[in-house]
Amino acid sequence: MVKLMVISLDIIISSIISAVAVIVAFVSLLEGRKRTKLLETMIKTLPYTIRRKREKRTSNRKLNTDTALSKARADDIKRMKLELEKEKLQWQKNKDIAKGLAWIIDKLDSDEEEEDE
Helix, strand or coil: CHHHHHHHHHHHHHHHHHHHHHHHHHHHHHHHHHHHHHHHHHHHHHHHHHHHHHHHHHHHHHHHHHHHHHHHHHHHHHHHHHHHHHHHHHHHHHHHHHHHHHHHHHHHHHHHHHHHC
8 A cells, every 4th residue: 555655655646746847848939939039120120220221321421421522522623613713813814925926026116117117
């Protein structure tokens, strides 16, 4: 009888332990599924958050690049205008020198004609 009680006690204890193990395994399975679903939703939403950040960065970079390009263009335009002004002044100077030389040559020719007469 004692032997029977010991065997039945062993069976009861092992049954309780196995029942607890099954419950723990079931809870663990449910938690794993929850974590998997959470991970899937995080992965699905991750590209949207990354794209938004990248779009902002690229748009800022585009703005910075556009600003840099527009500044470079503005600098080029200013430089070209200055060169044009310099060329105009040089042309005017050469024109004035040519007029002065023409006047001197005319004066010399007119003086020679007066001397010949």
